[in-house]
Every structure is written in structure tokens, then in C-alpha cells.
Amino acid sequence: MPAYAVIGGQWGDEGKGKVIDYLAGRSDCVVRFAGGNNAGHTVVNERGEFQLHLVPSGICWPDVTGVIGNGVVVNPEVLLGEMAGLRQQGIDTERLFISDRAHVIMPYHIALDALQEQARGEGAIGTTGQGIGPAYVDKASRDGIRVGDLLDTRQLPDRVTAAVEMKNRLIQGVFNGDPLEVEPVIDLCRQWGEQLREFVRPTEQLVQDLLADGKRVLLEGAQGTLLDVDHGSYPYVTSSSPSIGGAITGLGIHPQAIKGVVGVFKAYSTRVGGGPMPTEMHDEAGKDLREKAHEYGTTTGRPRRVGWFDAVAARYSRQINGFTGIVLTRLDILDGMESVKICVGYRADGQEVARFPANTGLLERCEPIYEKMTGWDAPTASATRTDQLPAKALAYVRRIEELVGCEVQIISTGPSRDETIAIDPVIH
Numbered sequence: 001m002p003a004y005a006v007i008g009g010q011w012g013d014e015g016k017g018k019v020i021d022y023l024a025g026r027s028d029c030v031v032r033f034a035g036g037n038n039a040g041h042t043v044v045n046e047r048g049e050f051q052l053h054l055v056p057s058g059i060c061w062p063d064v065t066g067v068i069g070n071g072v073v074v075n076p077e078v079l080l081g082e083m084a085g086l087r088q089q090g091i092d093t094e095r096l097f098i099s100d101r102a103h104v105i106m107p108y109h110i111a112l113d114a115l116q117e118q119a120r121g122e123g124a125i126g127t128t129g130q131g132i133g134p135a136y137v138d139k140a141s142r143d144g145i146r147v148g149d150l151l152d153t154r155q156l157p158d159r160v161t162a163a164v165e166m167k168n169r170l171i172q173g174v175f176n177g178d179p180l181e182v183e184p185v186i187d188l189c190r191q192w193g194e195q196l197r198e199f200v201r202p203t204e205q206l207v208q209d210l211l212a213d214g215k216r217v218l219l220e221g222a223q224g225t226l227l228d229v230d231h232g233s234y235p236y237v238t239s240s241s242p243s244i245g246g247a248i249t250g251l252g253i254h255p256q257a258i259k260g261v262v263g264v265f266k267a268y269s270t271r272v273g274g275g276p277m278p279t280e281m282h283d284e285a286g287k288d289l290r291e292k293a294h295e296y297g298t299t300t301g302r303p304r305r306v307g308w309f310d311a312v313a314a315r316y317s318r319q320i321n322g323f324t325g326i327v328l329t330r331l332d333i334l335d336g337m338e339s340v341k342i343c344v345g346y347r348a349d350g351q352e353v354a355r356f357p358a359n360t361g362l363l364e365r366c367e368p369i370y371e372k373m374t375g376w377d378a379p380t381a382s383a384t385r386t387d388q389l390p391a392k393a394l395a396y397v398r399r400i401e402e403l404v405g406c407e408v409q410i411i412s413t414g415p416s417r418d419e420t421i422a423i424d425p426v427i428h
């Protein structure tokens with residue numbers, strides 16, 4: 001004991017990778033619990049710059065154990081490539097373990113992701129195309145292949161044959177797509193099993209043992225609460241539970257093990273893919289902010305939609321997760337703006353909307369009610385103490401705290417590990 005969770009408070013890309021790399025210095029183990037390589041987590045420290053999709057973002061610390069938990073969907077090709085890339089950058093990957101219960105993203109999942117998106121036409125979700133949704137569908141429908149199955153060479157050919165044949169019926173019959181050949185998929189699975197064997201463990205036991213030994217375990221969220229399949233802006237969401245509930249099922253630990261839940265928020269908002277975003281800026285100012293902030297997806301390179309900080313959505317996110325603290329990132333991006341805005345309420349159909357609505361149509365119609373604050377001239381970039389922040393920037397942070405109803409424990413003022421203001425160490 002104890003575990004601390006770091007959860008995306010918005011639509012993903014809040015800077016979780018940076019925060020995890022920073023906090024991992026006070027941890028023994030970093031664990032991914034949901035999502036797959038739809039995630040793109042950027043880590044910048046004295047060892048270089050890293051784009052991590054599956055490997056936990058604590059990997060740069062020599063004594064930190066990395067775990068990919070059962071709730072993650074694993075594309076072995078991507079994982080092995082990422083591990084090889086890290087080794088080339090001088091990072092040791094021997095302390096990385098993968099759950100035998102994690103589901104495998106198979107080639108037909110990637111094919112189906114593309115076919116389904118095409119079939120959705122105008123209503124496309126704008127997925128990352130990594131096969132995430134179809135892999136979670138198979139998990140829920142009990143047709144999935146798990147990492148442990150890749151090691152069972154006796155059963156594997158039959159399992160894979162049945163799966164490919166079933167998917168081919170779907171691919172051809174429903175989507176008029178090209179079928180997959182069975183044998184190459186079996187060979188691929190065999191190779192993956194051989195290459196991953198040494199890393200595969202019953203990770204729920206491993207994490208429970210670490211906690212029982214008094215080790216500090218950091219739970220690394222992927223995506224964000226507003227992309228949660230239950231609590232997000234459905235159907236424009238991912239297929240997993242990126243909020244705190246997903247950490248429990250995605251690791252096999254109990255809620256009492258978790259001492260702190262920190263929500264990571266950007267000082268403004270971004271979203272990639274389709275779906276409502278009440279504070280989206282459609283004007284030149286929005287374009288300027290995107291360019292200044294270089295808001296392009298880590299996984300797909302797509303331009304991210306940008307908008308003002310949405311305190312209605314943030315408060316909702318705080319409630320869903322029970323945040324014990326906030327990490328506010330990218331404050332430096334707002335440096336030099338004449339004024340900044342915070343959305344403090346929604347209005348739709350002539351009435352105020354009290355909370356983040358479940359109905360996508362209603363969320364689409366929500367007009368933000370803004371509070372305008374004076375900007376700041378002096379930079380916050382690279383600050384490491386609150387007394388280095390301009391008063392107006394600090395006032396902005398305090399207002400966010402008030403509106404969300406949760407203390408800001410860390411302010412991030414740049415992409416590097418050391419560009420951080422730790423008001424509270426989070427991990428005790």
C-alpha cells in the first residue's frame with residue numbers, strides 16, 4: 001500500500017505521460033490499466049524524448065517496474081516495436097511485465113475498425129484505427145484471444161482458426177471486405193507468444209504483492225474521463241473505462257488500496273476525433289492556439305480541436321473519479337494572451353443545463369457561458385515555484401480550483417520533467 005491513480009480529466013492528451021514520468025520518481029511501479037495503443041504519452045527528460053503507446057511512462061526510471069494490466073488491449077507488434085525502440089534509446093525494458101489476462105488486438109480487429117468507421121459515414125467516431133473497439137467487443141462477447149493464450153501452443157491454432165473464420169464471415173458478409181488468411185495469423189501469434197513469453201505474468205498478483213510489501217504503485221490512466229464508454233460523450237468515446245472504475249477492474253486491485261486519485265487537466269481543452277465539444281474555438285484564435293501549442297495527435301498526427309477550459313465538464317469528471325487533487329498542465333501555452341476564458345455553465349434550448357449531459361444531441365446544442373479573466377504578460381513557462389508565477393496566472397489557477405472543487409497539487413509549465421511546480425508531492 002498505497003496506490004495512486006493519475007486519470008485524464010478531459011478528452012485525453014492532458015499531459016498524463018509527463019505527469020507520470022515526474023511522479024514515477026517517487027514510485028516503485030507504474031501500471032497501465034485500460035486502453036491500448038490508441039494512447040500516445042509523451043515523456044521528456046534528461047534521457048530524451050519518448051512517445052509511449054503501451055509501455056508505462058515510468059520506464060525511464062531505472063528502479064521502477066512497469067506493468068501492463070489485464071484491462072489493457074495489447075497489440076504485440078506495437079509493444080515489441082516500442083520495447084525495441086526504447087532499448088535503442090538506452091532504456092532497459094527488463095522490468096516490464098504483461099498480464100496473461102490482457103486481450104490481444106488481432107489483425108482482424110484493425111481491419112474491422114476501419115470497415116466499421118467507413119460504414120458509419122458522417123457519424124464516424126474518428127477512432128485511432130488501432131482496432132481498440134473491436135478488441136473490447138470480443139472481450140465482452142467472450143471471443144477474445146488473451147496474451148496467455150499466445151503461450152499455449154497446443155490450443156492456439158484452433159482458437160485462432162475459429163476466430164479468423166468467424167471474423168471473415170463478418171468482414172465479407174456484412175462489410176464486403178477482404179477476408180484474412182488463417183495460417184499467417186497463426187504464425188504471427190506463435191511468434192508473438194515466443195517473443196513475449198518472458199514478460200508475461202499474473203500481474204494482479206504481482207501488483208497485490210507489491211502493495212502488500214508497502215511499495216508505491218502509480219496507476220497510469222490512458223485517454224480521459226470524457227472518453228469513458230459509460231461516462232463520456234457516448235457514442236463519441238473509446239471502448240474502455242479510462243476513469244477510476246477501470247483501474248479497479250483493469251488491474252485486479254480493490255478500491256481501498258487507492259489512496260489518491262489525481263485528475264490531469266490541460267489549462268484549456270482539446271479533443272481529437274468526432275463528437276461534441278462545447279468550448280471548441282472555431283475562429284482564428286483557435287487556429288492560433290493550435291499552432292502555438294502544436295496540438296497534433298501523438299498517435300495519429302491529426303490536428304486536435306482546441307477550446308477554452310470547460311469547468312462544467314471538469315466538475316463532472318471530478319465527481320466521477322473522486323479526485324483528491326488536480327494536476328494542471330500547459331499553463332505556459334496561455335502565456336501572453338490578452339484575456340482567457342473559462343466555461344462556467346451551459347445553456348441550451350433557452351435554459352441552463354446544470355451538469356454535463358448524457359444526451360449527445362443536447363451536449364451538441366450546449367452553448368458555453370464564459371467568465372473572462374485578464375491574461376498575463378510575464379511567462380509561466382519553466383517555472384518551478386508558485387512565487388515565480390504572474391499574479392494573473394495564479395488567479396486563473398485558483399479560479400479553476402474553485403470551479404472544479406478540488407485543489408491543484410501540481411502545475412506543469414513545460415514538457416520536461418523539471419518544468420513542474422509541486423505544490424503538494426501527491427505521493428506520500
Ligand code: GDP
Pocket residue numbers: 008012013014015016017018039040041042043044298329330331332333412413414415
Ligand atoms: P497524454 O496523452 O495525456 O500523455 O498527453 P500527450 O503526450 O498526448 O500530449 C501532451 C503534450 O503536451 C505532449 O507533447 C507533452 O510533451 C506536452 N506537455 C505536457 N505538459 C506540458 C506543459 O506543461 N507545457 C507544455 N508546453 N507542454 C506540455
Ligand code: IMO
Pocket residue numbers: 008011012013014038039040041125126127128129130131132133221222223224227236237238239272273274298
Ligand atoms: P491518450 O492516452 C486523445 C479518441 C479518438 C476517438 C475516440 C475513439 O493519449 O490521452 P479509439 O481508437 O479509442 O476507438 O477512438 O477516442 N482517443 C483519444 N484521444 N487521447 C487518447 O489517448 C485517445 N485515445 C482514444 O481520437 O475520438
Ligand code: MG
Pocket residue numbers: 012013014039040041042298
Ligand atoms: Mg496522448
